[in-house]
Amino acid sequence: MKFRTLTLTLAAAFLATGLGSAPQASAQSPMQVHEQRVASMKELGGAMGRINQNQKEVAGHPQVVAAATVINNHAKAMPGWFPAGTDMVAVSNGGKNHAKAEIWQAKAEFDAAAKGLETVSADMIRIAAGTDNNAVQEQFKKFGPACGACHSKFRAPLQ
Numbered sequence: 001m002k003f004r005t006l007t008l009t010l011a012a013a014f015l016a017t018g019l020g021s022a023p024q025a026s027a028q029s030p031m032q033v034h035e036q037r038v039a040s041m042k043e044l045g046g047a048m049g050r051i052n053q054n055q056k057e058v059a060g061h062p063q064v065v066a067a068a069t070v071i072n073n074h075a076k077a078m079p080g081w082f083p084a085g086t087d088m089v090a091v092s093n094g095g096k097n098h099a100k101a102e103i104w105q106a107k108a109e110f111d112a113a114a115k116g117l118e119t120v121s122a123d124m125i126r127i128a129a130g131t132d133n134n135a136v137q138e139q140f141k142k143f144g145p146a147c148g149a150c151h152s153k154f155r156a157p158l159q
């Protein structure tokens, strides 16, 4: 009888632990966080390509708005893509993690760089909603520097 009680207690404890750890099981590991943000960064590269292709004519403006919207949403989320413990030393991924320690040493500056991209893309959404094609082409020139402002300080050189 005592044995049975103990078994039940252990079973209950096991069940409770199992349920308690369920949310953790679905949380991303540091490696997954790094891989997910690289995938998202590559989406930024794709969106840049679509803007580049569609910036020269008013007919392309809807695609420019769509791609700038992807960039804008990513820029807003970006500060959350870099939780502590996901830097290139903690999670090397065979040298494929390029997130420098400076991100966490100068987090306000890093977040400001994300904000800079957020502003550039928001302006593009507004400008490309109109028919001034010169203004769209001028605005596109601001994207590269907005990406580079962050990469130059916070991303290690890609091999």
Ligand code: HEC
Residues within 6 Å of the ligand: 034, 035, 037, 038, 041, 042, 044, 045, 048, 071, 078, 096, 097, 098, 099, 100, 110, 111, 113, 114, 117, 143, 146, 147, 148, 150, 151, 154, 155, 158
């Ligand atoms: C606020 C900082 C910041 C901004 C702004 C930013 N990036 Fe990044 N980017 C990073 C960091 C840091 C990494 C490295 C992430 C890692 O390796 O886990 C990265 C990685 C990348 C990669 C992956 C390279 C690879 O193969 O490993 C691409 C592509 C990329 N960024 C494109 C862009 C583009 C395009 C823009 C602008 C539209 C942009 N990024 C804006 C910080 C930024």
